[in-house]
Amino acid sequence: FYKKSYAKRKGFNICKTLYSSQSNSVSSTTTQPLVRRSANYVPSLWSFDHIQSLPIKYKGNDYTSRRDSMMEAVKALIGNVRKPLTTLELIDDLQRLGIAYHFRYEISYLLEKIYHNFYHTHDKWNSMNLNLKALGFRLMRQHGYYVTEEIFCNFKDHIENLKPHLYEDMICMLNLYEASYHSFENESILDHVRDFTTIYLKDNFEYIPENLSSLVTHALELPLHWRVPRVEAIWYIEEYEKRNSMNPTMVELAKLDFNMVQAIHLEDLKHSSRWWRDICWEKKLSFARDRLVENLLWAVGINYLPHFSEERKTLLTVGALITTLDDVYDVYGTLDELYQFTDAINKWDINLVDELPDYMKICFHGFYNSMNHISYNALTQTGFFILPYLKKTWADLCNSYIVEVRWHHSGHTPTLEEYLENGYKSVGAPVILMHLSFLTSIGATEEILQGIEGAENIVRYSSLILRLADDLGTSSDEIARGDNPKSIQCYMHETGATEEEARKYIELLINKTWKKLNKARGGAKCRFLWEFSNGATNLARVAQFMYSNGDGYGRPDLIKSQVISLFFNPILAIE
Numbered sequence: 001f002y003k004k005s006y007a008k009r010k011g012f013n014i015c016k017t018l019y020s021s022q023s024n025s026v027s028s029t030t031t032q033p034l035v036r037r038s039a040n041y042v043p044s045l046w047s048f049d050h051i052q053s054l055p056i057k058y059k060g061n062d063y064t065s066r067r068d069s070m071m072e073a074v075k076a077l078i079g080n081v082r083k084p085l086t087t088l089e090l091i092d093d094l095q096r097l098g099i100a101y102h103f104r105y106e107i108s109y110l111l112e113k114i115y116h117n118f119y120h121t122h123d124k125w126n127s128m129n130l131n132l133k134a135l136g137f138r139l140m141r142q143h144g145y146y147v148t149e150e151i152f153c154n155f156k157d158h159i160e161n162l163k164p165h166l167y168e169d170m171i172c173m174l175n176l177y178e179a180s181y182h183s184f185e186n187e188s189i190l191d192h193v194r195d196f197t198t199i200y201l202k203d204n205f206e207y208i209p210e211n212l213s214s215l216v217t218h219a220l221e222l223p224l225h226w227r228v229p230r231v232e233a234i235w236y237i238e239e240y241e242k243r244n245s246m247n248p249t250m251v252e253l254a255k256l257d258f259n260m261v262q263a264i265h266l267e268d269l270k271h272s273s274r275w276w277r278d279i280c281w282e283k284k285l286s287f288a289r290d291r292l293v294e295n296l297l298w299a300v301g302i303n304y305l306p307h308f309s310e311e312r313k314t315l316l317t318v319g320a321l322i323t324t325l326d327d328v329y330d331v332y333g334t335l336d337e338l339y340q341f342t343d344a345i346n347k348w349d350i351n352l353v354d355e356l357p358d359y360m361k362i363c364f365h366g367f368y369n370s371m372n373h374i375s376y377n378a379l380t381q382t383g384f385f386i387l388p389y390l391k392k393t394w395a396d397l398c399n400s401y402i403v404e405v406r407w408h409h410s411g412h413t414p415t416l417e418e419y420l421e422n423g424y425k426s427v428g429a430p431v432i433l434m435h436l437s438f439l440t441s442i443g444a445t446e447e448i449l450q451g452i453e454g455a456e457n458i459v460r461y462s463s464l465i466l467r468l469a470d471d472l473g474t475s476s477d478e479i480a481r482g483d484n485p486k487s488i489q490c491y492m493h494e495t496g497a498t499e500e501e502a503r504k505y506i507e508l509l510i511n512k513t514w515k516k517l518n519k520a521r522g523g524a525k526c527r528f529l530w531e532f533s534n535g536a537t538n539l540a541r542v543a544q545f546m547y548s549n550g551d552g553y554g555r556p557d558l559i560k561s562q563v564i565s566l567f568f569n570p571i572l573a574i575e
C-alpha cells in the first residue's frame with residue numbers, strides 16, 4: 001500500500017530528491033526542480049495582535065447577578081404556563097433564543113409530562129389541533145421521544161379549511177413544515193407533509209400576514225432542524241423582539257446571556273491563538289490555511305455552552321491540525337513524502353520522520369506533541385488513557401488521505417459510492433467526533449466506550465453530510481486548481497449527468513442522510529449517546545452553514561460578517 005514504487009509504476013513525475021533538509025519549494029538536491037503545488041489560500045483575516053486586543057466586557061459579578069435575577073423571573077413564567085400549546089411555544093422560543101440550557105430541568109419535566117398526556121398513545125389525538133400536533137412532534141423528536149408519523153395521517157383533512165391570511169393557520173403550516181424535517185427514511189406521511197407545506201407556503205406567500213413573512217422566508221431558506229443553534233439565536237432574538245406577544249424579560253435575558261457567552265468564546269479564542277502562535281505553523285507551514293477563527297465557528301457550532309470551554313479549545317486544536325494535514329496531503333506534499341509521513345503516523349513513530357523535509361518534521365512533531373498533550377490531560381483528569389483511540393482515528397484519517405492522493409496521481413475517478421466510502425473519513429469529521437466523544441460530560445469510561453460503539457452510524461451520517469456539503473461548496477475552486485474529483489465529478493463521470501443534475505443528486509443525498517441521522521439519533525438511549533449525538537448533529541449543521549455560499553472555510557471573507565456578529569460584536573450595549 002505504501003510502496004514507493006507505486007508512483008513509478010504509474011509513470012508519474014514524483015519527487016526524486018533524497019530529501020534535502022530544506023522545505024523550500026525548490027529542492028537543491030533534485031535532478032529536476034521540485035515544484036510544489038499551491039492552493040493560494042488567502043491569509044487569515046485576523047492577526048494574533050488583533051485577536052489579543054479585542055476587549056472582553058460582559059464578564060464579572062454584576063452581569064452574573066443581573067442574569068440570575070432574570071432567570072428567576074423566566075423560571076416563574078415557565079412554572080405558570082398551563083396549556084400544552086403555550087408551554088411548547090415557550091420551550092420553542094427559549095431554545096431558539098439560545099437560553100434553554102438555563103432551564104434544562106424545567107423543560108425536561110414539562111416535555112415528559114406533555115408526552116405522556118398527549119403524544120404517547122392515540123387516545124388524545126382527536127382532541128388535539130394540527131398545530132399542537134406539529135409543534136409537539138418536532139420538540140418531542142428533537143428531545144429523543146418517539147412519536148409516530150401516524151399522528152399526521154389525516155393531515156390533509158385538517159388543512160383544507162386553512163386560510164393563508166390567518167396568523168394561526170399559517171403558524172400551523174410553518175410548524176408542520178418544520179416537523180417534517182425530523183423524519184426518518186420511509187416515513188411517507190412526513191414526505192407528503194414536507195412537499196405539501198413547502199409548496200403551500202411558497203405559493204401563498206403574498207397572502208401571508210406581514211408579521212409572519214420573515215419567519216416563513218427564513219424557514220423556506222433552511223429548516224430550523226438544519227440550522228446552527230448559535231447562529232439562529234442571533235437572528236431569532238431580533239425576530240422575537242419585534243413580536244407583539246414577546247416577553248421583555250426573555251429578550252433582555254437572551255441578549256445579556258448571548259453577550260456573556262460570547263465573552264467566554266472570545267477567551268477561548270485568545271487562548272487558542274496563543275497556542276497557534278507558539279506552534280509556529282503560520283510561519284513554518286505557510287502553504288496551509290490559517291483558519292483559527294473559522295475553526296472557532298466549528299467548535300462553537302458543535303457546543304456553545306459556557307461549561308464546554310476547555311473542550312472547545314481542544315476542538316480548536318483538532319480542527320487546526322486537520323486543516324493543516326489536509327493541505328499537506330492535498331496540496332504541498334510529494335507522493336514519497338506523504339507515504340513516509342503516513343507510515344510514521346500509522347506506526348506512531350517519531351523516528352520515521354528523521355529523513356523528511358523540515359516542514360514535515362515540524363508538522364509531525366507539532367501534531368505528535370498536541371496528541372500527547374490531549375491524551376495526558378485526559379489521563380490526569382479522568383484517569384482514562386485515550387491515546388490508543390486517538391492514534392487509530394488519526395491513522396484512519398491519513399490513510400483516507402493517501403487513498404485520495406493515489407487516485408489523484410493515477411488519474412483514477414472512483415464511483416460515487418467508492419469515493420464517499422473514503423470521503424466521509426477524509427473530511428476529518430470522524431477525528432473531530434472521536435475527540436468529542438472523550439469531551440462529553442460523561443465521566444464513566446465504560447459508558448463512553450459502549451457509547452462509541454453505538455455511535456458508529458451517527459458518526460458516519462454526520463460525517464457524510466459534512467463531506468457532501470463541503471463538496472457542494474468547494475468543488476468549483478477545487479476543479480480550478482486541479483484537485484482530484486469530488487462527489488459531483490464522480491457522479492458526473494459515473495452517470496454522464498450534467499453538473500447541475502449532479503448537484504441536485506448530492507442535495508438529495510444530503511436529505512436522505514439527514515433522515516438516517518434522525519433515526520440514528522432517535523436510537524440514542526444512553527446519556528453519552530444523547531450528548532454526543534447533539535454535538536455530531538451540530539457538526540453537520542455547521543457544515544451546511546459553512547459551505548452554503550461557497551467555500552466559507554477556504555475563503556473566510558464569505559463568512560466574515562457572521563464571524564464578527566458571533567464572536568466580536570455584542571448584540572447591543574446593555575448597561
Ligand SMILES: CC(C)=CCC/C(C)=C/COP(=O)(O)OP(=O)(O)O
Pocket residue numbers: 295298318319322323326330426427428429432470474553
Ligand atoms: C470538521 C473540521 C473542523 C474540518 C476542518 C476543515 C477542513 C479540513 C475542511 C475540509 O477542507 P477541504 O474542503 O480542503 O477538504 P477536502 O480537501 O477533504 O475536500
Ligand SMILES: [Mg+2]
Pocket residue numbers: 326327330
Ligand atoms: Mg483540501
